[in-house]
Amino acid sequence: MRRHPRILINTPDVELWPAALLRARGNRDARILARARHVLRRKRDGRYLAADLPEGLMPLLPRWMREDGIDDALDALDAIPVHTRSGLDRVGTLPPHRxxxxxxxxxxxxxxxxxxxxxxxxAEPDWLAFAGFDRYRRPLWLHxxxxxxxxxxxxxxxxxxxxxxxxxxxxxxxxxxxxxxxxxxxxxxxxxxxxxxxxxxxxxxxxxxxxxxxxxxxxxxxxxxxxxxxxxxxxxxxxxxxxxxxxxxxxxxxxxxxxxxxxxxxx
Structure with a gap:
């Protein structure tokens, strides 16, 4: 299966992370992340909302569909294949949000x-590139x-x-x-x-x-x-x-x- 480039897709309230770069926060998360392609992650506190699995979205937080900005995040998730095919040199920006x-x-x-x-x-970029890891072994995201x-x-x-x-x-x-x-x-x-x-x-x-x-x-x-x-x-x-x-x-x-x-x- 062709792997997507390791990029962070940015929306006003929710980030879409490559699942392989996230740390599991328990055994259940570990099992899900091992199979997931992307994870929807709340920006204000880093909470995992849902995982994108081959068979569909798996909730990681109750009532995740009620989260602010979830529709924008789902639209961005649907657009990832188009985004990656269209080239990774064009970076847009998000409008200031609240x-x-x-x-x-x-x-x-x-x-x-x-x-x-x-x-x-x-403004925040609408996507960021994986630039390796920082000194704390956290993913480093950059333009x-x-x-x-x-x-x-x-x-x-x-x-x-x-x-x-x-x-x-x-x-x-x-x-x-x-x-x-x-x-x-x-x-x-x-x-x-x-x-x-x-x-x-x-x-x-x-x-x-x-x-x-x-x-x-x-x-x-x-x-x-x-x-x-x-x-x-x-x-x-x-x-x-x-x-x-x-x-x-x-x-x-x-x-x-x-x-x-x-x-x-x-x-």
Whole structure:
């Protein structure tokens, strides 16, 4: 049987994952995932909704058909064969989905935030390419152009004796909102979070073009990364592969210095 390319199909509320890349959350899930082609996964919390089996859809969550956006997800599932036959170089974007509602829940005025930071609103891609695994053995999803560039960048570094590890790639608007909610639950205020995490809808990670990079033995997302051989190599070579550090010291966006955050910007 011909295997579909390993891509993540994106819809506003639900992601369609290749089942082989998901971890089973129990014996029942393991049996189902072993036979499934795709899994419908809720974006806001990662819950598995249903599995696409050769004989049809298998529920993994009660009342999954009542989930927000399920019709869009089923339409996308039906279109996968057409999508993969028509080529994997054309990447569309999703319209912002309930974004203002999410920002208002955080007390963020979108227009004022955009004017203050100079950060653009960033749409999510309608599909992403599998770019290997990050340092935690999680699937790394990137825009197809960034995935190719990351492969070449990492290989070039390896030839020079430098190991680059991906820590984080694509994040949805819903995932970014979850970062804020988890930090608020730990007692942080939104104004304390914003210099470290861009507001939902404004993170470069939404585009699938951005990567957080680290090195073996180095903690993730720490300023100490700038003292590593990996950072020195990136500084000297990354631009030749289309990657640039987005948030240097004293950047105009009000984001803290992030030597680990690099974004693919083709010429």
């Amino acid at each position: 974004l203002h509602e999410r920002l208002e829940a955080l007390g963020i005025d979108a227009d004022r935030y955009a004017a203050h930071t100079g950060l653009p609103l960033i 197809v152009d960034a995935a190719r560039a990351w492969h070449h960048l990492r290989a070039a570094a390896h030839r020079d004796g430098v190991v680059l590890e991906a820590v984080s790639g694509y994040r949805s608007h819903a995932y970014q909102l979850g970062i804020f909610e988890r930090k608020q639950a730990r007692g942080q205020r939104v104004d304390e979070i914003l210099p470290i995490n861009a507001a939902p809808g404004y993170s470069e990670h939404h585009s699938g073009l951005a990567l957080d990079i680290s090195a073996p033995g180095e903690p993730a997302a720490e300023e100490s990364f700038e003292a590593t051989d990996a950072f020195a190599w990136l500084t000297a070579n990354a631009e030749g592969y289309g990657f640039r550090m987005s948030y240097p010291r004293d950047n105009p966006h009000g984001i803290v210095y992030e030597p680990w955050h690099w974004c693919y910007r083709p010429p």
